[in-house]
Amino acid sequence: MAGALTLTITTGSAQAAKNPRHAAIVIDANTGKTLFAESADAKRFPASLTKMMTLYMVFEAMQAGRINKNTKIPFSKYAATRPPTKIGVPAGQTISVEDAIMALITRSANDAAAALGEYLGGSEPRFAQMMTAKARRLGMRSTTFRNASGLPNPNQQTTARDMAILGIALRQHYPQYYGYFGRSSFQFRGRTINGHNRLLGRVEGVDGIKTGYVNASGYNLVTSVNRDGRRIVAVVMGGSSGASRDAAMTRLIQAHLPKATPSRRGSDALLIARNDAPAGPAVAAEPSPLPRAVPLPAERADQPVLVADASGSAGSAQDAISAVIARQKPVPAQQPEMLALAAPTPRPSAPVSSQLVAIPTPKASIPNVDPVTTASANTAASRMGLAPKPVAAVRNEPIAVPQENTRQQQPEQTAVAMAAAADVSGAWAIQIGSLPSENQAQEMLNKAAQQAGSTLRATSPMTETFNKGNNTFYRARFVGFDTKTAAWDACAALKKKNFSCYAIAR
Template identity: 55%
Template sequence: MLAVAGCTTSTVLTSAVVPLNSEKYAAIVIDAHSGKIIYESASNERRYPASLTKMMTLYLLFEALDSGQLTSSSEIPISAFAASRPPSKIGFKPGQSIDVRTAILALCVKSANDVATAVAERLGGSEEHFATMMTAKARELGMRSTTFRNASGLNDPNQITTAHDMGLLAMALRKHFPHHYHFFANRSFSYKGKMIRGHNNLLGSVRGVDGLKTGYIRASGFNVATSAARDGRRIIAVVMGGESAKVRDAHMEELITAYLPRAHPGSVQGQ
């Protein structure tokens, strides 16, 4: 179980960054070295994860790789149900397949819902059972307020989380899979001669940002989980409920600018 140390944030909230004016808003900034929370706003309020869900899908896929259940070249079949998932997607037809390495890129970069469902069916037998596995893993990681119902983050009123829990998941991905974390830094990838570009505009535009994941459904607003490092300091930050990708990204940049210098300097795994 991962531990994140809480702190009182009323003073830093008023002196550094103003929360977004949205009922869907929630945010947290965690010092990746010490685990201390250095900013939070509504971080334990229930929110919809949207495609931040795919961080857990990837967590279980990374576990399957490391255990030998799959290899990077293993093929994942695309069922009719997986192929029918709405965008964002790669656009497979039933009966096609995708190798594991490309599936990881499709999840990290394109946030492909068809691939997320295919991974769920390959690892769990069905997406429903895989969602049960996801929720069990969430509890193991200390994510007490998260329930998963699917592998993609597509709208389900019973698929809920908190900014705090998404911060724990992002921390766990960096801690447990430093050898796979580089996938989150990709802004595009080539597949069958086509360049597929991603949604995370913080990559390459905000100094120190090296992942993780964006997400959006109407019920959630615009979400993002981010890892950023500068000068020996690293933070994990989550913003949920932005009114647009532009507003969300600008707020995340504010949080990074204000709170990364307050993080504890030192060696951070994977930095």
């Protein structure tokens, strides 16, 4: 056993040295003790692990009675046009909450995630704010969400430790729904949709949770194991392939599950206080769609509990599962028109404040959201009956909007955008357009990525805002080019596909 353990740790360290995206952690889900950690608190891109929080929010709404498994979730044009992977529901159609849940767990469907976000939050950006606020309450101090799916966004970041916290919270707060994670396929409109979690049914005791991948993150995996009363939640991030990620996870399970403490009979409710919010009123099989974002229940937490770290000494709750271990007891919100959100910060790179403030839900205005997101507020505007005035795109030329003037006119917005770009490696970027809405910019980026093939495979799409007159525009860019030549070669390939393009030094 000692030899196997040494081999596992050595292999992990070697992997971390070769792969800067690598991170891993194993937590004893019965005690909260950290059994293994490597770069566990380093910032990483969650990719589709984001959908774990989307599902947490769905389960919370189900338990409170605001929705049920038969509630119909409509697909807007925005949701229906999310890039793959997806289940391909056309705009204007609906699916049940249960089908949406299974679409997220098996297919990791971005369109279903966006539809759920719009339904529960009014718009995907607002839902992402709700997700981030929930993350703070759970003790996920290093996580910020920008969308419901995990599609690339430089400001959507997390850590392996935070993902372990979320994995434990899902199982302990919502055991009645956790069984969904153990299903490897489901039937949808006459076809079988198979899942991506290859460890289900192959490694004894594995009962979920979620896989994830985008170019910037590598291959991610959160796994829950329950064997002979021993329970662990393990996270591997930044794998170079799905197979190597799964192999690394299997080694972690083999090495560290035997060190976990078996649960005693009758002592199942441990690390995370069960959600004791009173159940809401009974809901009809198909309730009417929510007119605006669903109010979050106000929550309070007692003092964090000290837990033992991997060395056996007492540490703060953050070392294992942070404020998750705190005895949080949700209570109903006193003002249904108020939405509890994290206090906004001027720059996305700074952590969201743990102080929560009540932000009134506007009745006839578009929610004020961070401009650098991967979602559009147009959906919320259309629901509220506000038709945005059409704004023409500006020419995609460097001279059209001088960077220096933009900084002088909007120093705060420019600083935010540059901070977002700085989070992605590579000294060069390319710009293919400047559009009047972020949705249009994202659509242009998606179209370019689909047509360019391998040319853009190692890059990440991003949007950057700037103001021209009284209008806000969104630059559509791909970042991550190591050399000027590589950037201009990509532009040459895109110009053959009738895209405007020029290279930018970062």
